[in-house]
Amino acid sequence: MGYLDENGYLYLSDRKADLIIAGGVTIYPAEVEAALISYPTVADVAVFGIPNEKWGEEVKAVVELTHGVRPSATVADELLAFLGTRLAKFKLPRSIDFTDALPRDPNGRKTVQAQAARALLAGRQRVI
Numbered sequence: 476m477g478y479l480d481e482n483g484y485l486y487l488s489d490r491k492a493d494l495i496i497a498g499g500v501t502i503y504p505a506e507v508e509a510a511l512i513s514y515p516t517v518a519d520v521a522v523f524g525i526p527n528e529k530w531g532e533e534v535k536a537v538v539e540l541t542h543g544v545r546p547s548a549t550v551a552d553e554l555l556a557f558l559g560t561r562l563a564k565f566k567l568p569r570s571i572d573f574t575d576a577l578p579r580d581p582n583g584r585k586t587v588q589a590q591a592a593r594a595l596l597a598g599r600q601r602v603i
Contacts, residue, residue: 495524497534498530498565499531504522504523504534505522507522507536507567508520508522510557510558516541516550518540518542519539519577519585520539522536527569533569533570534568535570536554536568536570537574538573554571555567555568555571
């Protein structure tokens with residue numbers, strides 16, 4: 476998925492398969508990831524949709540923190556407060572998990588979206 480600007484440049488924003496549909500609203504994981512990665516203690520992040528009985532899907536974030544920063548409810552609250560100033564409320568993650576390292580393929584690309592998200596969540600450290 477992408478868009479053309481007024482000068483004809485193409486910008487790729489996300490993959491259609493990665494879109495999160497929550498309560499009939501489309502949420503782009505790349506937008507949430509871009510906001511989260513700009514926080515100083517976030518080394519890497521993956522955002523994806525997980526099933527929600529009421530809304531269809533909800534936003535889930537898995538965060539890899541910078542060296543020396545320990546996962547905690549306080550860190551999760553800081554991240555949500557930070558995101559609250561940059562994203563609409565419906566785009567905010569309903570939960571944040573922390574991991575030591577996000578899974579990557581041999582080329583160094585994150586493999587978290589889709590099926591890999593389930594494997595990642597199996598070994599997660601849930602904070603909120």
